[in-house]
Amino acid sequence: MLTLTAACGGGGEAGGAQPAGAQTAGMSGTVTYWDTSDPKTEGPVYEELISSFETKYPDVKVNHVYVGFGDAQSKFGAAVEAGKDVPDVLRIDGGAIPALAAAGAIAPLDGTPALADEPDFLPGPLDTTVVKGHVYGAPQVTDTLGLLYNKALLKKAGVTKPPRTWNELKTVGRAVKAKTGADGLYLNTGAYFFLPFLYGEGTDWVDADNKKITVTSSKVATAVRTAQDLISSGAAMAPNFADLYGGMQSAFKEGRVAMVINGPWSVPDAISGPAFKNAANLGIAPVPAGGSGTAAAPTGGQNLVVSAASPNAAAAHAFIQFINSAESQAQVAVKNNTLPTRVSAYTAEVKKNSTIAGFQPALQIARARPAVAKGGELYTPFETALGRILQGKVSVQGGLSETARQYQKILTDYAG
Numbered sequence: 001m002l003t004l005t006a007a008c009g010g011g012g013e014a015g016g017a018q019p020a021g022a023q024t025a026g027m028s029g030t031v032t033y034w035d036t037s038d039p040k041t042e043g044p045v046y047e048e049l050i051s052s053f054e055t056k057y058p059d060v061k062v063n064h065v066y067v068g069f070g071d072a073q074s075k076f077g078a079a080v081e082a083g084k085d086v087p088d089v090l091r092i093d094g095g096a097i098p099a100l101a102a103a104g105a106i107a108p109l110d111g112t113p114a115l116a117d118e119p120d121f122l123p124g125p126l127d128t129t130v131v132k133g134h135v136y137g138a139p140q141v142t143d144t145l146g147l148l149y150n151k152a153l154l155k156k157a158g159v160t161k162p163p164r165t166w167n168e169l170k171t172v173g174r175a176v177k178a179k180t181g182a183d184g185l186y187l188n189t190g191a192y193f194f195l196p197f198l199y200g201e202g203t204d205w206v207d208a209d210n211k212k213i214t215v216t217s218s219k220v221a222t223a224v225r226t227a228q229d230l231i232s233s234g235a236a237m238a239p240n241f242a243d244l245y246g247g248m249q250s251a252f253k254e255g256r257v258a259m260v261i262n263g264p265w266s267v268p269d270a271i272s273g274p275a276f277k278n279a280a281n282l283g284i285a286p287v288p289a290g291g292s293g294t295a296a297a298p299t300g301g302q303n304l305v306v307s308a309a310s311p312n313a314a315a316a317h318a319f320i321q322f323i324n325s326a327e328s329q330a331q332v333a334v335k336n337n338t339l340p341t342r343v344s345a346y347t348a349e350v351k352k353n354s355t356i357a358g359f360q361p362a363l364q365i366a367r368a369r370p371a372v373a374k375g376g377e378l379y380t381p382f383e384t385a386l387g388r389i390l391q392g393k394v395s396v397q398g399g400l401s402e403t404a405r406q407y408q409k410i411l412t413d414y415a416g
Helices: 020-026 043-056 072-082 094-102 124-127 151-156 166-180 191-200 219-230 244-253 264-270 314-322 326-334 354-365 374-392 396-410
Strands: 028-035 062-067 089-093 136-143 146-150 182-186 257-262 283-285 301-305
Touching: 028 043, 028 072, 028 314, 043 062, 043 314, 043 326, 062 072, 062 314, 072 089, 072 094, 089 094, 089 314, 094 301, 094 374, 124 136, 136 264, 136 326, 136 374, 146 151, 146 354, 151 166, 151 283, 166 182, 166 257, 182 264, 182 314, 191 219, 191 257, 191 374, 219 374, 219 396, 244 257, 257 264, 264 354, 283 354, 283 374, 374 396
Parallel strands: 028 062, 028 089, 182 257
Antiparallel strands: 089 301, 136 301, 146 257, 146 283
16 A cells, blocks of 8 residues: 655645746656556557657657556555655556645646646546646546446347346346356456446445545445345356456456446457457446436546656656647547547547447546545455455455454544
């Protein structure tokens, strides 16, 4: 877990920003960039952009390093605390920004070239980067979760439209299993992927406004029992707990499961599999609604931040400005099926993209995650407990109570 101290420095005031021209003139040196995108399915287009940046700025070399999405925050924190091998630029989930900013690990970007054409950013993604009035990240892509489904399998099961509630999904999943032999839903128990179950009951792990831990509430328990029921009824397959995401993707693209909860970033990998040789076989719908009648998924997205310790901030800002321009975002959107964060990046070509079009209804019901500085530390305790619950190693209430105890250690000023 990230435990940085304010002594990491540099993250306080943004008033010293210089004009863009002064910051980019005569740049040289190396920009180390930690990239959390998938090297195989997402990386190629970013590598093209990096090459173009180096052509434009021949005296600047980009040290492009891929790091695991799940490890990025902890690795960055460890590097900052050690005071060595700290990247200049980091690609990070928006949920990590409050903690990184509070620790002084990243620098505000107000007034820098990294935020060139700032009014062009969509308000939602940009808001996730603001801490105490300063902007700490340049939104690169935005996303949410949706229900991805195999149209052919649903049709073979006699299903004409994707399920709109978890109860409907239970019926659809059992029909798919009975009539096609494939499983209905791959239930990924990763904490982020489970949020639609919580939101469907109108709840969350914590109530940030009232500083209260709510993970032991009856609504959270209902969400967990809904997942239990999907597996026990045969509507969903139990996940590969050793490889939650990889197991899900393999099962889906190979046609062994009809439905998954995933985001737009997963589409390139999904359509590379035999089940989607015809890409039109991939359907996209909003996540199902829960007992509250509400359907919602988390607003996600990746942002580019600059280390407060960067010795080459000017080049880092120019690098972000280049690879995150509207033109670059449009190029990435077309290649990677990602949703741009800039209004002007939604060109006619981008809007024709079936993935982007398919996720528009899902984005309309997306909701922001709680603005908690240590919010990134809440995922692992819940995910661990959920896995134990679904494997029958602990009761629902027992697992949630243990999660609450772990949360109390993280959020010491929250009521239980």
